[in-house]
Amino acid sequence: MHRLTNKQIILGITGGIAAYKSAELTRLLKAAGADVRVVMTSAATEFITPLTLQALSGNPVHRHLLDTEAEAGMGHIELAKWADLVLIAPSSANFMARLASGLGDDLLTTLCLATDAPICLAPAMNQAMWRDASTQRNVEQLSARGIRLFGPGVGEQACGDTGAGRMLEPTELAQLAANCFHSGCLSGKTVFITAGPTREPLDPVRYLSNHSSGKMGYALAQAAIDAGARVRLISGPVTLTPPARVECVQVETAEQMLAASIRDIEHCDIFIAAAAVADYRPTAVAEHKIKKGSEEIMELHLVKNPDIVASVASHTHRPYTVGFAAETRDLLTYARDKLERKKLDLVIANDVSRQEIGFGSDENAVTLVCRNNDTPLPQTSKRQLAVKLIEEIARRASADQETVADF
Ligand code: C5P
Numbered sequence: 001m002h003r004l005t006n007k008q009i010i011l012g013i014t015g016g017i018a019a020y021k022s023a024e025l026t027r028l029l030k031a032a033g034a035d036v037r038v039v040m041t042s043a044a045t046e047f048i049t050p051l052t053l054q055a056l057s058g059n060p061v062h063r064h065l066l067d068t069e070a071e072a073g074m075g076h077i078e079l080a081k082w083a084d085l086v087l088i089a090p091s092s093a094n095f096m097a098r099l100a101s102g103l104g105d106d107l108l109t110t111l112c113l114a115t116d117a118p119i120c121l122a123p124a125m126n127q128a129m130w131r132d133a134s135t136q137r138n139v140e141q142l143s144a145r146g147i148r149l150f151g152p153g154v155g156e157q158a159c160g161d162t163g164a165g166r167m168l169e170p171t172e173l174a175q176l177a178a179n180c181f182h183s184g185c186l187s188g189k190t191v192f193i194t195a196g197p198t199r200e201p202l203d204p205v206r207y208l209s210n211h212s213s214g215k216m217g218y219a220l221a222q223a224a225i226d227a228g229a230r231v232r233l234i235s236g237p238v239t240l241t242p243p244a245r246v247e248c249v250q251v252e253t254a255e256q257m258l259a260a261s262i263r264d265i266e267h268c269d270i271f272i273a274a275a276a277v278a279d280y281r282p283t284a285v286a287e288h289k290i291k292k293g294s295e296e297i298m299e300l301h302l303v304k305n306p307d308i309v310a311s312v313a314s315h316t317h318r319p320y321t322v323g324f325a326a327e328t329r330d331l332l333t334y335a336r337d338k339l340e341r342k343k344l345d346l347v348i349a350n351d352v353s354r355q356e357i358g359f360g361s362d363e364n365a366v367t368l369v370c371r372n373n374d375t376p377l378p379q380t381s382k383r384q385l386a387v388k389l390i391e392e393i394a395r396r397a398s399a400d401q402e403t404v405a406d407f
Pocket of ligand 1: 038080103194254274275276277278279305306307308309310323324325326
């Protein structure tokens with residue numbers, strides 16, 4: 001169940017007797033390493049107390065849409081963006097009807113409308129209510145919208161009836177939630193990802209660097225692991241913790257990053273260059289701290305750094321190679337130029353002049369630029385975007401390899 005490690009899960013609880021099992025589900029998700037935030041409808045609080053779920057999740061329970069205090073803490077949009085997965089267990093017939101008709105009349109329905117994360121429902125209701133034509137129509141509609149259904153199970157019900165409508169057991173639900181994080185689209189593949197800034201030393205205490213946080217590269221590494229890949233993350237100095245199960249190589253300079261990128265490159269299937277590599281480094285590193293002199297102007301002599309992604313792309317055993325283009329103007333022109341000049345297969349272009357996306361921000365919006373076309377991906381959290389990017393890259397890389405195999 002390591003797939004749940006560090007995953008951010010919203011557990012929605014609606015009104016039904018199975019709500020008592022949500023306490024155990026919360027405990028299991030937490031034990032598997034997930035960060036759980038519980039959102040309850042008012043009917044749910046008739047069956048189980050928020051205090052129980054607060055104690056088990058270790059987070060405050062969210063209940064109201066129009067609550068100024070809650071909105072000031074973590075409002076419905078923030079919650080929607082925070083989630084890697086929204087799991088609603090139990091999901092009542094009434095809740096499914098409201099979701100199917102697109103209502104946003106409480107916190108849980110609103111955040112379902114606002115989230116880009118996958119939504120999963122664990123239906124729980126009387127067997128006759130489950131069989132009812134309206135419920136079945138809602139199920140069909142929700143499935144068509146990509147909302148996943150876990151269950152329901154068949155068996156004895158709290159009301160004494162027997163049939164379909166039982167909520168699945170917490171262990172089954174936790175396992176199904178974990179499976180959501182394994183698309184398998186990179187099974188058996190090896191992916192190298194560069195991330196963060198490089199530091200180019202001037203003397204023993206100073207260096208040239210940039211503001212890259214490494215968030216995008218680290219999110220890509222996590223998404224690639226979740227997709228079944230073996231991942232080497234070649235990281236400049238950042239404050240992030242590497243995802244579990246990646247081989248993380250910590251580097252400082254561009255030259256070190258190049259060495260760690262090229263090593264075993266013949267075993268790499270996909271290379272993603274998300275690092276913000278310093279273009280130049282000081283020609284020489286002073287042995288001792290450079291002292292302040294009397295002169296007003298100081299000249300630094302810099303030499304060009306190797307281009308890591310271009311070196312990888314020109315290797316004899318080149319992997320499918322992806323670069324980033326962070327630009328403040330003429331985004332697509334520069335991205336296309338990089339694609340051709342560095343001989344890349346794909347460029348992920350993002351406009352860093354926009355404050356709400358890019359460096360340091362938790363969100364990003366990008367355009368995928370390849371030889372034949374441009375595909376925009378809308379603004380979303382870097383974690384969600386990373387999942388979409390990895391799916392796209394996996395699809396394109398395997399199509400590319402098939403084409404190569406054809407010749
Ligand atoms: O040339 P520019 O820095 O704009 O290109 C950005 C892309 O090239 C990014 O994918 C970055 O990781 C990669 N790059 C590199 N080595 C360099 C400079 C950039 O791999 N020296």
